[in-house]
Amino acid sequence: MAEPLKIALAGLGTVGTGVVRLIETNAELIARRARRPIRITVVSARDRGKDRGVDLSGYAWDDDPAGMATRPDVDVVVELVGGSDGPALTLARNTIAAGKSFVTANKAMIAHHGLELAAAAEQAGVALKFEAAVAGGIPVIKGLSEGAAANEIERIYGILNGTCNYILSTMEDTGRDFADVLAEAQRLGYAEADPTFDVEGVDAAHKLSILAAIAFGGQLRFDAVETTGISRVLAADIAQARALGYVIRLIGMAEADFSQGTPRLFQRVRPHLVPFDHPLAHVDGATNAVVAEGNFMGRLLFQGAGAGDGPTASAVVADIIDIARGEKGVGFSMPAAELRAMEPATTGHRIGRAYIRFTVLDRPGVLAEITAAMRDAGVSIESLIQKGRDDEAGEVIVAMVTHEGPESAVSEAMRILEGADSLTAPPLAMQIIGQ
Numbered sequence: 059m060a061e062p063l064k065i066a067l068a069g070l071g072t073v074g075t076g077v078v079r080l081i082e083t084n085a086e087l088i089a090r091r092a093r094r095p096i097r098i099t100v101v102s103a104r105d106r107g108k109d110r111g112v113d114l115s116g117y118a119w120d121d122d123p124a125g126m127a128t129r130p131d132v133d134v135v136v137e138l139v140g141g142s143d144g145p146a147l148t149l150a151r152n153t154i155a156a157g158k159s160f161v162t163a164n165k166a167m168i169a170h171h172g173l174e175l176a177a178a179a180e181q182a183g184v185a186l187k188f189e190a191a192v193a194g195g196i197p198v199i200k201g202l203s204e205g206a207a208a209n210e211i212e213r214i215y216g217i218l219n220g221t222c223n224y225i226l227s228t229m230e231d232t233g234r235d236f237a238d239v240l241a242e243a244q245r246l247g248y249a250e251a252d253p254t255f256d257v258e259g260v261d262a263a264h265k266l267s268i269l270a271a272i273a274f275g276g277q278l279r280f281d282a283v284e285t286t287g288i289s290r291v292l293a294a295d296i297a298q299a300r301a302l303g304y305v306i307r308l309i310g311m312a313e314a315d316f317s318q319g320t321p322r323l324f325q326r327v328r329p330h331l332v333p334f335d336h337p338l339a340h341v342d343g344a345t346n347a348v349v350a351e352g353n354f355m356g357r358l359l360f361q362g363a364g365a366g367d368g369p370t371a372s373a374v375v376a377d378i379i380d381i382a383r384g385e386k387g388v389g390f391s392m393p394a395a396e397l398r399a400m401e402p403a404t405t406g407h408r409i410g411r412a413y414i415r416f417t418v419l420d421r422p423g424v425l426a427e428i429t430a431a432m433r434d435a436g437v438s439i440e441s442l443i444q445k446g447r448d449d450e451a452g453e454v455i456v457a458m459v460t461h462e463g464p465e466s467a468v469s470e471a472m473r474i475l476e477g478a479d480s481l482t483a484p485p486l487a488m489q490i491i492g493q
């Protein structure tokens with residue numbers, strides 16, 4: 059058998075320890091499939107003394123992750139530290155500059171610096187791979203850039219954050235409290251080091267911008283993702299949605315319009331109402347699902363574990379195996395210089411139904427004020443429910459479902475009601491996903 063491929067592993071948290079366990083447990087099978095053994099030679103993390111439940115005694119330790127790139131006992135660097143800049147980015151740049159291949163699960167860094175790193179890797183003739191960065195263990199990057207390579211893809215959407223999906227589906231099934239379920243998702247290793255990235259939709263936006271670049275062959279535009287998280291979704295919204303025949307899911311959606319001049323790119327992360335009979339309504343726990351629509355393949359659905367040590371490690375090690383087999387590719391579907399510039403598109407043109415929820419003071423005239431704003435903005439109401447809350451603040455919940463109409467009209471109604479005295483919090487509008 060050929061010489062082992064020597065791996066430096068930076069970061070020994072949820073994913074890093076998962077990678078150690080996987081490489082040790084499946085060593086023989088991996089060596090056969092990779093045509094050579096894969097051997098971790100050196101590791102690095104913040105705290106050397108911490109018990110991580112894995113045996114690290116066979117590996118060298120380096121206090122300085124950034125310096126691992128130039129060590130003679132390293133062929134490939136695997137970065138599992140996290141953060142868009144800082145040590146992760148320094149390590150990526152150092153590794154590529156040293157002429158070595160780089161594997162990462164770091165969507166924040168790829169969303170911000172992916173084009174720069176891809177161009178540098180192509181110039182250096184090394185691999186830059188990040189399958190674990192999008193939808194954890196699901197091979198969606200490989201699926202899109204290889205399996206769907208012949209298609210023009212105009213639309214891609216799905217559930218891209220395991221933590222939010224775990225929170226929403228657990229609250230729905232058990233009625234448990236948001237903060238309590240979030241703490242559990244953190245204990246299970248699903249959440250980011252700063253969980254506001256999960257609950258405010260930023261992590262899903264990182265992933266969506268990477269997927270969109272791959273699916274549409276466009277330049278990464280994380281800056282142009284419209285992002286709303288789940289922190290303002292109330293247990294009352296979940297109950298109301300269920301009564302109406304829907305579940306609530308955080309959906310990332312990207313669409314490309316190539317019909318004229320500079321292609322246009324629409325990217326949005328937002329909680330949506332999903333009808334019970336839609337495939338995404340049955341995606342529970344930390345599972346992710348991605349739907350891609352291509353002009354010849356039709357609709358593809360990728361589904362599987364989007365977070366957690368084992369599934370994420372599986373994607374990281376698959377990238378290492380590709381490199382061991384001699385692959386020098388970069389994770390995008392075409393060379394960085396050929397990725398098209400895309401102009402961000404606004405939501406104005408979109409048509410659909412929406413659920414809108416208001417928390418208001420229980421006093422005369424409030425409902426009239428809300429319905430007048432809807433009338434003035436041209437929003438047609440299909441149904442409206444008013445419910446008291448079990449608190450002493452005198453608040454009630456008003457929830458409505460609109461008829462199909464322009465999203466811009468809903469935005470206009472929200473604008474008219476902005477700062478209205480009778481609202482106790484800004485209203486929350488969620489689109490209802492179609493088939």
Ligand SMILES: NC(=O)C1=CN([C@@H]2O[C@H](COP(=O)(O)OP(=O)(O)OC[C@H]3O[C@@H](n4cnc5c(N)ncnc54)[C@H](O)[C@@H]3O)[C@@H](O)[C@H]2O)C=CC1
Pocket residue numbers: 068069070071072073074102103104105123137138139140141145163164165166190191194247248249250251364365366367370
């Ligand atoms: N946890 C998950 O399910 C998934 C995580 N990811 C990504 O994988 C990466 C790692 O995530 P986790 O393992 O969950 O994080 P974690 O917080 O569990 O582990 C991070 C590791 O990096 C080390 N580290 C942090 N700052 C460091 C520094 N300045 N110098 C040296 N070491 C440092 C820590 O000591 C720790 O060992 C992140 O980019 C994350 O977004 C991607 C997919 C799924």
Ligand SMILES: N[C@@H](CC=O)C(=O)O
Pocket residue numbers: 191193194218219220221222248249250256261364365366
């Ligand atoms: N925090 C992320 C981890 C995987 O990418 C998530 O919850 O999906």
Ligand code: NA
Pocket residue numbers: 189190191192193194195196197198199373
């Ligand atoms: Na993946």
